[in-house]
Amino acid sequence: MSGRLNLLAGLAFKHIALRKRQTLVAISGVAVGVGFFLAVSALMIGSQTDFIKTLIDAAPHIIISDELRSPTPQPATLAYRGGAVAIRHQKARTEVRGLKDWQEILRAVDDMPGAIGSPSLTGGITLRLGGREEAIGLVGVEPGIEAKVSTIEDNLRVGRLRDLETVQGGLIIGEDLAQRMGLQMGDVVGATSAVGGTRTLRIVGLFKRGAGQLSASSGYVLLREAQSVLGRPFIINRIGVRLADPYAADDVAARLERRFGYKAESWQERSADFLSLLVTRNVIMYSVVSAILLVASFGIYTAVSTSVADKVRDIAILRSVGFSEGDLQLTFVIEGLALAAVGIMLGWLLGYGLMTILGSLDFSINGEHQSLPLDRSARQYAIAAAASLASGVLAAWLPARKAARVDPVDILRSAA
């Protein structure tokens, strides 16, 4: 059987060698298709991975807050449960906001392998310096734990989260906010909340400019400090959770929410808009890239078609010698396969080259050097090759079928 394949492949290669220009066109078509497939998908997948990583790292994987998806039923409603009574205009019972059984929630989180929960209290305060006032979101954290749960430590330009513990009344704010208020490291600023009194806080760290809201209107203090400033001792209203596997966040969040009743928002839920945008982006990318590969296979179709048309006489001869229809079909499919294979290998080189060029580009954003995130996994090479081979075989198979159907008698008659 391999002797037959050898023989037919030999004939196919003779055909290919005969028509150099078409062979070149077909091969370079595939090569360009594969090369750009690799470059485009490396960019798209690379940036997507990078983007998702940013989404995951932007905040804890899960945030449990003292919000409820639906309000707790009012006592009157519960009293008439199942009764044909609609209660309106009841006077709502006031609830003390905050996570009630937060110690228990925290224990449940910390019991999961690799998971860690960081309690915090957030609330609005006003910073005062001279005549200037700025409303900010105050976040009280346990620095040792928070550093493990979120990446805010990475966003610090100066100082460390730990400094909150060593300096009495330590406060970390963003460079943007500091600039607006004219504050420097070590400066003192007044803080007032709606319920609590006025306090004096000292700047011990600055978040990087460009870190979004963190830099513009947030302030980090010790959890104890926040509870005192906001007048809510022993209360926390947020637990940030970091998981060993970020992709489990959806399931874990659902479980926590079912168990404790508090809203547990996973990063996926938080970023649902972005994630659905990514799906759209992927659909667009794969359509474009498939179109590239499809167009690339047109070259193979043309090359094999003309080969068949040029070789009808040879086809008739081979049939009269005793070659079967299948032999001839296979010969021309091999022709297409060979063109695709050579094109794929050149395309790999081209793609590798393009990725190297893209990877060497250096962008400077906010004074920080960045290069394009690229996905250079072998998987992409394999996908490009498989798709090109498949479309190459299909493109060759159509004219090859025609070769198999050539009626030798027609050809012999017209030649005589």
Add this chain to the structure above:
Amino acid sequence: MSAIVEARGLTRTLPLDPPVTLVDDASFAIAPGSFTAIVGPSGCGKSSLLYLLGMLDRPDDGTLLIEGRDTTPLSGDARARLRLERFGFIFQFHFLLPELTALENVSLPMRRLGRLDRHAARDRAHMLLSELGIGEKTAKLPGHLSGGERQRVAIARALANDPVLILADEPTGSLDSVNSQRVVDTLHQVAGEQGRAVVCVTHDGAIAANADARIEMLDGHIVAGGTMAAS
């Protein structure tokens, strides 16, 4: 001895408007080792009959028996296989593959059959070409051979798998008299070797005269000699 090929009422009609009958109710048998000439005016259906015998074409009616076996139910692949193993075709025009050397052209049927390995096939091709007097031209492409040389390469290719039947369609039609004579001599020589039969369509009176049997055709009908060979 049973016939190599037996035609029983072979009919082939092209489904044109009006229908064109190429071969009408042809019956005859080809005995092993015989040399049969098919003669008749141009356009009378000789080539069409030969294509039917070689199973390149299927009859619309009648049966073709090869070595006693009915070929009607055979698939296209089985016909191709039978052609490869048992038959050799020679045409008026040499019909060699232009991008293969003489040796490669002759090796082709052997390599497809797969009974001989590459080297053995080359050796046999070389031997056949030498026997036909062109042993020194084995590496040449058909384009670099003369008409007579090409036809001898074609004969060597037809003999490659040691067929029981050679089907030749005006093999001397495009050759000068010297080369024609060589080809005719060769065909006569290979006929009878191990019972091999030759069926040769020809205009050449000399070939016809020296044949063991003659089939005369006119307008698709066999007018003489048809049943005579059915021994």
